[in-house]
Amino acid sequence: MKRRSVLLVSAALAVLALAAATVPAPPAIRFQEVSGPAGLSFTLENCPTASKHMIETMPGGIAILDYDGDGRPDIYFTNGAEIPSLEKSSPRYWNRLFRNEGNWHFRDVTESAGVAGAGYSMGAAAADYDNDGRPDLFVAGVNRNTLYHNLGNGKFEDVTEKAGIRSGEWAVAAGWFDFDRDGKLDLWVVHYAKWSTAYDRYCGDASRGIRIYCHPKYFEGLASTLYRNRGDGTFEDVSGRAGIAKYAGRGMSVAFADYDRDGWPDVFVTNDNMPNFLFHNLGNGRFEEVALAAGTALPDAGKPVASMGTEFKDYDNDGLPDIFVTALAGETFPVFRNLGKGLFADATYGSKLGAAAVRHSGWGLGLFDFNNDGWKDLFTANSHVNDRVELFEPAVYREKDSVFLNAGGTFRDVSGEAGLTLVRAHRGAAFADFDGDGRIDAVTSSLGEPAELWRNVSPAAGHWIALKLPIGTQVKIGVQYAEMTTAVGYASSASTPLHFGVGAQSIIPKIEIRFPDGAIKTLTNVKADQVLSPTGH
């Protein structure tokens, strides 16, 4: 009997060893920086001043949209302005639109498209709000927002005023979603804090002449604004009616997902050094702020962190959207794992992202399957907020970007081998398959330095599928789950097809799609490596 047990144990161990040997290592992730040859020449001008105005630290949102409908994603960079006038007094401060002309070549079409913008811009959000088949563009900025309607002839029209979009507050980010599921996209605008150029508090060490950017605690936060799309080209501010106007935070970014799978899109807002907000969509035009009860307000230590960018996506393939947040060195990049039933748990340690990220400060981020192995990886655009941090803390200001490979639900820093070599004050990041090869590429912005275009050259990436879908559509492929959104990371946006890596599968057995209006569609035996445009009816 004893001998039989030993044999059984040996056999079990042998099977385990065999299984371990046959589980393939995740394919490597590789990027190559190609902005120069691609003609993507953009420098983010934040206009740093001796007065150390807080706004200088925070611009850099990026939008990706196929503005001319040629099937190739184009890139829009937001830009700063002169301080204190907050005017784009020279072309160096213009926001810039780069047309993707194919074959890794981009051309600046800002002037002809009419999107140079005005004021000190921060974030951008692209989506087709009037359902004319063309992506439009919202630009969030300091006391000045702009809504551009895509005219379809390569030009945009500034419709801010006639659409009823307000300015006058410091908006950092925005996102499009259909909160009332009426088929028309609504707009969520995230505000940071009360601020004007007259604000001149001296922070730092005056006796040594070391002035630094003030801690966020000195700024009184603001609530987000929710604009309901009336469907006639105008919007109404429903923040009060929706129950969100009373929640003042120092908002940095917004992401959407139906975290409790009740069919209604919910909203997560990061707050700088304050508890984050999770607005549960009650389905009756109102939201309930539930972050504390749900477990997404704070990391497990119970202290607020400098929450900046966010992604609201399922990283562990359990079918529930989780939340990722970028923050400063020493704070990790918190991960809130969705446990179901409206509850989250801090999985920063369990996902192994904590140890990998604890020394980094991050802004932009993207949870995408860069090696198409069926697990979403994490890219972060890194830098500290304080350009003089090295005088006071063991942190660095300029950093390389990072990529963390998702190996079955845990993350590993593979930045070095991935080739992310440029040390800069990174801010925004957005992601798209710029060359249609099925591998997700990245674009980042950096304060005072050129933008980077990271071509994904991962050599053994798997098969993939991309789906053009309305915002809010929920898709399941095997164990993978994702929702269509154009909100990305920090103050950024990508109006691009929903991308799945499917590993070795050249034929995908089943794709289950639930559209925002409730229609369900199932596709079977779908050929991989293509872009599809499924419809609900």
Added chain:
Amino acid sequence: MVSLKKGRVAWRLALFCFPALLLAQTPDTPAYWYAEGLRNQQIAEQSFARLQSANPTSPYVAALVADTRVQRRQYRSAFFFYNEALKQLPGMHGIHAGIAEVYRKTGHADWAAQEDAREAALPQPDCKLHAAECEFLAGHDAAVVKAAATTPEALYWRAKAANELALQAFFRLGQLPESVELHKLRAEIARGQGQYLEEAQEWRAALAIRPADSELQRGLAVSLFLAADYRAALEAARGLPHTPETDFLMGDSLLRLERPEEAIPHLKAALARDPKLLAADASLGLALARTGKAAEAIPHLVKALALDRDGSLHFQLAGAYRAAGQAEKAQAAMAKYQELSKRDSEAKEEAAREAQIGPPR
């Protein structure tokens, strides 16, 4: 009055220009001057402690706190405390001068000049009623320190005089060739100012002179920990004799580096040596909770609640209760978190409002 103030200035000048005055009857070694400085600092601290225990809201306490805040470069806070003192002691010497110093350090030379003028215009104290003040202003610090001090006013001037003597000793230390004591002093000053990276540099410089000194090595480890350079703190603490503090430092550093599994044995060791080290309980509670041992974490977090100022420990406890399936207790802990967090935020906002540096009042 003018003559009294001149006495104070003359004494200082003499010290700076003719340090031999101090050396006449004393050994000229770094160890001596460092010890002498510390001894006087202790006298100042004892006087302050007596003053504070008698009446924590006394204007004399506020004035001494303000002096300390200036030394620590916490000018907004110093400004607030000087003005608090001034409300009740408008005629006391030194307060306007302190405010002037705050103005100078924060780039308001014009306001500083106004405060200097106010200081100069103060009438001479009645030396029968304010003997200690007169002695201090005349630069007779040693006499003030030696004199019996029972009233708040006398304790205040005693603390000031002892501080002066400490400064004189440390000044002399600074004139001697580079020494371990000098770097220790600079490290302590940097710590007081919250400049932990500078503090670490001083401990390293001291260690370069006297390698393998465990006291200096401990200072380096602590400064790196306070600077949040946890990797370096771990490295510096390796090989130090085990004490509750070093075990805690290593455990908490590992926890902050997201290595809770490794942190747990160090934190347990710290508590085995000192069961009253509540900070170790707090860290151990978080480390256990993070590694999925919620039930084990709960007693440590409960024990550490006495440390909770901002509600974060109650938040952690709520999480542990929730993970352990104790929903009602989780709810109660979360409610307490909200209460403490709100109170803490309000207190900080109030302090920030109070600590604005404005024009002379």
